[in-house]
Structures are given as C-alpha cells and as structure tokens.
Amino acid sequence: MMETILREGLTALGLEQSSVPSLLRYGALLEEKNKVMNLTAIKEADEVARLHFLDSAALLNLLDFRNKTVVDVGTGAGFPGLPIRLLEPSAHVTLLDSLGKRIVFLQEVCTDLGLSDVECVHARAEEFAVSRRESFDTAVSRAVASLSVLAELCLPLVKTGGTFLAMKSVDSDDELSAAEHAISVLGGRISAVKDYSIPGTDIVHRAVLVEKVKLTPKAYPRSYAKIKKDPL
Template identity: 45%
Template structure:
C-alpha cells in the first residue's frame, strides 16, 4: 500500500474522509517540507513514512479528542513547520486557521506553502504569543488553540489560553511522559481560566511512539494581567 492510501485509511479510523485532492495536498506538503528543510531547519524528521506518521497522522489525532467539524476557528501557537495547523486545515477545509510562530523564516515558508496548496482562510503571523494574545480580534477569539511546542504545560497554557473564548478548548500535544507536567500546571490553568485536564493517550502506528493529547476547556475569562510580557512565562512559569 502506498503512503497516501495508508493515510486515507488511518484518517478514516479517526472519522475523517480524505479525497484524492486532499491526499495530493499532503503529498505536496511533504515534498515542499523536505525541499525547504535542505536550506533551513524545519524538522529533524524527513523520511516519508515518518513524516506521514509523526507529523501528518499525529496532527489529525486532534479530531479524536475534539469535534473539529463543529469548530470554526483554530490558532496553532508555535506552529513551526505547520503542525498541526496545516494538516487539520487540509482535512477540514471549513476551518479558519491562524499559524503563529516567532521565527520569520518559518512564517515565510508557511505563507508560500499555503499559497501553493491553495488553502483559504489561513493567516500566517510572525510574532510572539505573549503579544498577539492581547490583541483585539485574537484575544479570546478562537474555538481552539493548540500547541505542539516543547514548553511545559504551565508555560503553554499562558501562551494559548488567552486566545480561547470561554467554552472553547486548548489542546497541548505532548510526548509520553506528562504526569509531572499535569501536576505542575494546575495552578496556572486555574489562574488563566482553564478547567480540568482530560488526558488522551495514543500509540502511533508502526511503533513510532506514544502521544498524550491534553484537552483543557476554557471555563472563565483570562485575567487582563495575562499573558505577561514576552519571555516572562518561560522564565517565571506560574506554579
């Protein structure tokens, strides 16, 4: 079975139907990612099977824990090479997606990629979450905020929860060991308006690793003091 058909079957197991056109978009995404990765550092994962499993399929896992078909707007904080925002946009064309990253070179690549893939309602932003989380039109404006970044959950919460409206969700995409992070993040989540953590563990196909998707519903407005100025959440996490 070729890799595109494999992705179609795996997506179907998540309740996602991928058309031939969407599979072509994933194939082009892979080609552009590997091509650009030769001149700038976008990902350490470049083998086709690994990209399809650890980036594409991994991104689509969000559909197993959040009703994406009922969501209209998503912001991907620290999007990097576009994960999970672009795979979700390909699979769910109705979404309005904002891709936010602090490195301008990555944002330029994403803007070019969005044009090539002919994706509409996608905004690529060069900036920091601490600044954009205070802006009108972005603060508490999204159904879903997600991050696959390496920061700890208490830091990610300060980056992401200010973007989410009350009743929306923040999903942190984490690796295998999250118990301590969840414990450390309780104060931050409570202070920022988040609810309890729903932990959804997954094992990637072909023994490619374990993932935890941590889903936090937004229960109350984030106080005006948050997010703090750029750099502060990472240097002085809420504990």
C-alpha cells in the first residue's frame, strides 16, 4: 500500500522513483520506533506516505536543493529534511533537533540506509547558530512555532543569498503579515508564497520562501526564552 502511494505520488510530482526502497525502509523503521517512542502522531502507513513523505517531496518542485547545504530546524522524526536527502542525493543535509532521542533515532535510520553524509545534531537552533552561523544555503522547517519565531531561529543559519523555507497552512496570511517586521530585521524578505497539493489527497499546504538579503545582526538569535517572551 505504502509503495503504491509513494510511486503514484512521486509520478504525480514528476520526481524519480529510485528513492522508494529507502523511503519504505525509513517508514518501517519509523513505525517500529513509534511503538516505544512518540515520534509522530501519524501512524498509519498510507498517512505516513502522504502526510510525511509526499508532503516533503513536494518541496523539491518549489525550491532547488541540488548541491545545496540544507539544515532542517526542529526536524522531529526527520521531516522534511530526510526525504529531501533521499530524493535529492546531492543535497548535503543536517538534521537539527533539541530532543536527543529523536536524533538518536535519525542517526540509526541514516546508518541503516547508508547515509554517511547526513549530519544529525542534538542542539537548540539558537545554540547551534553560535558555531554554524550563516553557513547553509537553505534552512527548512515544518515546526509549529510562529513564523516570526522560526525566522529568528532559522535565518541566522542561512548565507546571504540563501533561502529559508517554512512549511505552513494555507490560512497563514495573518501570520505572514505579522512576521514581516521580524524577517526584515533578521536580514530576510518574503520572496514567494507557494501553495501546493499533496498527491492523492485534497490537502493543500503552503511553503513560505524567505530570501536572505543581508547579514543577520549579531544580536540574533536571542535565547529561546526571550524569543518566546518577546517575539520580534
């Protein structure tokens, strides 16, 4: 079932199918680990295929990840970063999460799939920025935080000329408007808002693309407590 959904979905997206065996193995490892650890609330194989894998895969039609350094901030169970890497092997992906158990799981998946080039990092984004500031072509995030908060966590990691991609719902217009000031202060500008359909569903999601147009001031990112208490 999962294989059929993936193959049909990737075909609909115009993407290659060579990653299907790895995605299936990833799905099996996720299902097994989810029995003992709450990695995702989505547990049915067909829903994992659509709402995790194909949702992530759709991003490859919205942004060029070829030969890019990519950091997935708040990656959770690996979305969207790990599917991006499986679908675009030339991407150099770093999976970043503040929960150590998630990173241990992702390292196990990467070892199982032979992905020795994927970096799995246990750290908070604002701490990670100390050593990896403005070192990535692209930052992606599907985290549930508001766009202004995500921008402060992600934009400092992106090189000037690079892109921050935030996965949002289609009813996020007010959130986008509220985040414009923060994005500007952090050196970015919203370059595109792209709504896309997940193949095999009637679900429409949104990708907000933020271009990094200048260096982020050294004062950012602040501590997470300060970001949450007083968003830009």
